[in-house]
Amino acid sequence: MEQKIYLDHAATTYTKPEVLEEMLPYFTEKYGNPSSVHSFGRESRKALDLARDRVAKAINCDSSDIYFTGSGTESDNWAIKGVALANKKKGNHIITSSIEHHAVMHTCNQLEREGFIVTYLPVDKYGLVDPELVREAITDKTILITIMTANNEIGTIQPIKEIGAIAKEKKVLFHTDAVQAIGSIAVDVKEMNVDLLSLSAHKFYGPKGVGALYMRKGVKTQQMIHGGAQERNRRGGTENLPAIVGMGKAIELAVTDMPIRNARIQSLRDRLIDGIIPSVANTILNGHPTKRLPGNVNFSIEFIEGEALLLSLDLKGIAGSSGSACTSGSLDPSHVLLGIGLSHEIAHGSLRLTLGDQNTEEEVDYVLEVLPQVVQRLREMSPLFNQQEGGKTYV
Numbered sequence: 001m002e003q004k005i006y007l008d009h010a011a012t013t014y015t016k017p018e019v020l021e022e023m024l025p026y027f028t029e030k031y032g033n034p035s036s037v038h039s040f041g042r043e044s045r046k047a048l049d050l051a052r053d054r055v056a057k058a059i060n061c062d063s064s065d066i067y068f069t070g071s072g073t074e075s076d077n078w079a080i081k082g083v084a085l086a087n088k089k090k091g092n093h094i095i096t097s098s099i100e101h102h103a104v105m106h107t108c109n110q111l112e113r114e115g116f117i118v119t120y121l122p123v124d125k126y127g128l129v130d131p132e133l134v135r136e137a138i139t140d141k142t143i144l145i146t147i148m149t150a151n152n153e154i155g156t157i158q159p160i161k162e163i164g165a166i167a168k169e170k171k172v173l174f175h176t177d178a179v180q181a182i183g184s185i186a187v188d189v190k191e192m193n194v195d196l197l198s199l200s201a202h203k204f205y206g207p208k209g210v211g212a213l214y215m216r217k218g219v220k221t222q223q224m225i226h227g228g229a230q231e232r233n234r235r236g237g238t239e240n241l242p243a244i245v246g247m248g249k250a251i252e253l254a255v256t257d258m259p260i261r262n263a264r265i266q267s268l269r270d271r272l273i274d275g276i277i278p279s280v281a282n283t284i285l286n287g288h289p290t291k292r293l294p295g296n297v298n299f300s301i302e303f304i305e306g307e308a309l310l311l312s313l314d315l316k317g318i319a320g321s322s323g324s325a326c327t328s329g330s331l332d333p334s335h336v337l338l339g340i341g342l343s344h345e346i347a348h349g350s351l352r353l354t355l356g357d358q359n360t361e362e363e364v365d366y367v368l369e370v371l372p373q374v375v376q377r378l379r380e381m382s383p384l385f386n387q388q389e390g391g392k393t394y395v
């Protein structure tokens, strides 16, 4: 029987059957517009309110501070552009890190084109931002700090609480992209000292195309999508109710099941790491050894090309991802891998495997069997790698 093993949960997850089941009636019999006053509308409004309550509970905030969006990307755009544009009389300086997701990085790049000044803080070799560097970067023109909770490529978890405390002390607004963190680590906006936080349902076994933004009451932001009075007059457009209902159910499950799910996923992750490092020579683990997401594995495997590795693994039924060139549609390897100090050559040979709740030990063992063979075959074909009698020489 052909094996198919999905190890790309950081890209997206499947939607849980319990989640889908709650969503389905909102496509068919419960199709009222939440803004309508009649019974159909009221029924939908109730579902919208419940979903908002569930999201709020999961991150410990008031329901009235949650705004539904169309994606994590939209939430990031809204948080960053919204704060920048609404506060530009106060200042034009934004602080972020050099390893943010494109949804944050490209938004900051755009604001630079519009006259804002952005500081992209360096990270250490594990991908960690030093909170003291954040403090030093703050000027009297700083209006926003945006640092992700956990990195999507290397899984490094940032010291958000410490950075948040500095932002609070300096009275600078603090946004965090928690898209990869929800369901993987505890997220509590109060404890983390954050003013704005982005979420996306398809990363925690919910549907795609729905996100949310937490905005603490009193935070001055500009509206991005003008239209009707939805989302308390701050984001126009009829709500994607089936998806929002799904997001509410998914986040509830993601948070309640977290300890058991993550203990399992983390032990599979460690089995993968502990198995690969000794069996594939010249392989390094990217990201922090302990401050990393429970399901994240990211290796740089020297003398191979990440894209070729992905295709070879795919032929063996293993679905992973890479920070190498073609995946991202650009010639440069991932800015995250370069940001942690890898050379272009090493960054090109990277492999990300991200585990989820349906993966098994047998699947991990299959990867442990297949990966060394695939790497060896690719290295034998590599002009960068010469195998010689009595040892290996690299040219």
Ligand code: PLP
Residues within 6 Å of the ligand: 010, 011, 070, 071, 072, 073, 074, 076, 101, 103, 148, 150, 151, 152, 177, 179, 180, 200, 201, 209, 210, 211
């Ligand atoms: N931020 C991070 C850290 C992500 O990993 C992703 C998705 O890959 C996003 C933002 C974008 O989320 P969405 O796919 O919902 O637009």
